[in-house]
Amino acid sequence: MDFKNFKMPYSINKDFTEKTAYFSMEFAIDQALKIYSGGLGFLAGSHMRSAYNLKQDIVGIGILWKFGYYDQARNSDQTLLPTWTKKMYSFLEDTGIKFQIEIHSAPVWVKAFYLKPETFDTAPMFFLSTDVPENDHISKTISHRLYDANESTKLAQYILLGKGGAKLLDMMNFEREVYHLNEAHGLPAAFYLLNKYGGDMEKVKEKLVFTTHTPEEAGNEKHNIHLCSDMSYFSGLNIDAVKDIEGVSDDRFNHSLCALKMARVSNAVSQLHGEVSRKMWNKYDGICEIKAITNAQEFKYWADKNLYKAKDKNDNSAFDERKKLLKKRAFKIVADQTGNLFDENTFTIVWARRFAGYKRADLLLHDKQRFEKLLNNPKYPVQIIWAGKPYPMDYSSISTFNSLVEESKNYKNMAVLTGYELALSKSLKQGSDLWLNNPRVPREASGTSGMTASMNGSVNLSTDDGWIPEFAKNGENSFVTPLADYDNLSIYDQDKFDLDNLYDVLENEILPMYYDEPKRWREVVKNAMNDVKDQFNSDRMATEYYEQIYRK
Structure with missing residues (x-):
């Protein structure tokens, strides 16, 4: 397959022709592919299987976690012992695509792997890895552990998913009309697009949609905006401009709030969650409409x-x-x-x-x-x-x-x-x-x-x-x-x-x-x-x- 000019590998159902890319930190697709932790991944996996059933024009973009989330072992007294084991997946195809993105003001190499639809009956999927010989040890570890506890590593993972995923689509000449962020982890894709479109926020809004999963404001991730900037999260946009977009004056960058400002439309994941989310976020000016699409499983x-x-x-x-x-x-x-x-x-x-x-x-x-x-x-x-x-x-x-x-x-x-x-x-x-x-x-x-x-x-x-x-x-x-x-x-x-x-x-x-x-x-x-x-x-x-x- 020519990944430099990627085409959808099946005929598209005429009811689902909007060209979409679905960004998620985790996908629970099959027991053999351990790149998920829980409910968010189970949801994303079912979504990708249904996209295949319905022959929708959608691709999934995630990260190839070398050690997965963790393996749940036991200590000698039966109590919990988290362990990390390197994973190997012979069924993933090396696309041959390698490119660099900026993380922490330095170039980091990214390699892309492909999961064919027929392997597990899913939409076509691409997984990004920084675990390549060209990178130093710290850069390699970005794609090692899902939801790494280190704050800088976690932000680097968001940048890999968002900025790396968006750049991969460009590397493949694979135009997408919709960039769907499953949770705010992939938000750096929005700043990548903002930079690509010369600061035209309306063009970004046209493409960006966002699913929020967290029903209380405190549970939505916030990080120091200066750290985010130092990590190259904003693709060169200065901090004052980011604060203008987010509409807050303090130094805590709220990923979900910013996603709600940059997206055309967003959705909660149950009807009750829709009510809770609208009540929670509507006190902020300039957020997009929050609809409710109840989660489901295949x-x-x-x-x-x-x-x-x-x-x-x-x-x-x-x-x-x-x-x-x-x-x-x-x-x-x-x-x-x-x-x-x-x-x-x-x-x-x-x-x-x-x-x-x-x-x-x-x-x-x-x-x-x-x-x-x-x-x-x-x-x-x-x-x-x-x-x-x-x-x-x-x-x-x-x-x-x-x-x-x-x-x-x-x-x-x-x-x-x-x-x-x-x-x-x-x-x-x-x-x-x-x-x-x-x-x-x-x-x-x-x-x-x-x-x-x-x-x-x-x-x-x-x-x-x-x-x-x-x-x-x-x-x-x-x-x-x-x-x-x-x-x-x-x-x-x-x-x-x-x-x-x-x-x-x-x-x-x-x-x-x-x-x-x-x-x-x-x-x-x-x-x-x-x-x-x-x-x-x-x-x-x-x-x-x-x-x-x-x-x-």
Whole structure:
């Protein structure tokens, strides 16, 4: 293939002809390609698969992380040990394209690799690396670890994605009408374009669209504007001009705010998140319109087809047998990692996603008496599994993970698993009866793991946040705890309110239904499978991006 004059490798669907480049720090495409950390990557991976299904004129641009995010190993006492292993990918094609970009006022070499659409059924994708012989050691490390803890390295990674990605498109003579930033990490692309177009902001705005994922202002990344300038983030634009664009006078550069000023249009990732984002950002002058396109996951990749076949044939015995088989398979992983033998006939709860404070992984353990009662109930036996990756420098979340590991040593029906990546995620969704999700409202912008759980016959029990208000019919396709007056409650009281309600729903509704009314439980499972299939399939999401964001 001639990458110097790249052409889309498949015929484009006439409904999706806007030429788009999608910039993301992470993509969860396949277990074999470990360049993601969590939900942002799962979303981006599903988006790229749906773009391929629909034959959209879109390419993905990311970074080839040499050590990935990190590998989740264990210390000798079973606690979490982050490790980093060099990754090798024979299925990526060397484009032969090498070019330089300025990072920290010095030229850095960038090499581009290509992922063919047919490898994993995705849109064409390009991954950038600075790990080449021409670079010094520091420059090589830019593309080593996803979300590096060092501030300068992190900014260099944003520059690599944004400026490097935009320059790659120019190197390939591959004109794009839309530059879509999935989160503000790729914002240096906007400053690259501003420089390219001689300071014409209207030309940049014409091309730039932005997806925001963070539902509270404090969670949006800010860095010292002088450090950003020293790192060559702004492609030569002086600090005063950057402050004029951002519209603030202090020295904290807010990446998301600046993206909202430079983009033509942006979107939040659920309807609730849209409301939260507009309320949060509308106090600033000159931000673009914030729409809402609810996140979704690709049905074809995630859903268990045999479970759906049995459901569609109304063959309840085949349906129940299939679910038991899926549980058995997942429990082999539990046995392998922990030595606990789980039973496919026992009600199984799973909490699995990124460990972060607001997601409250250990909320059920805040009431030890009730937790013991739940796990030792002879009438309604329960098994419970936790899994997820804390950020490797988030010591509070690592401590939560480790405390769960310690607690699990007291119970044969409790397990904490490592290696929460695409493969384990799929297995746990197939192996669970109940997908537990208890973030503090309204901190979860979307939270897509529950979608793929429903695609595998698992029922959501959730606080009413993210995508849940658009999906949930309480008691019919999921279970949702009541909303508290979160604005006026302390964190302690919020946690207590949600904890009591989670236990009440579990003890009084869910467990009696599962064991005493299996037919009714099966109907809830099937309703969830029906309701998630189209509305929360990323083909719908990818279509909406074209209709609402890319099309002018």
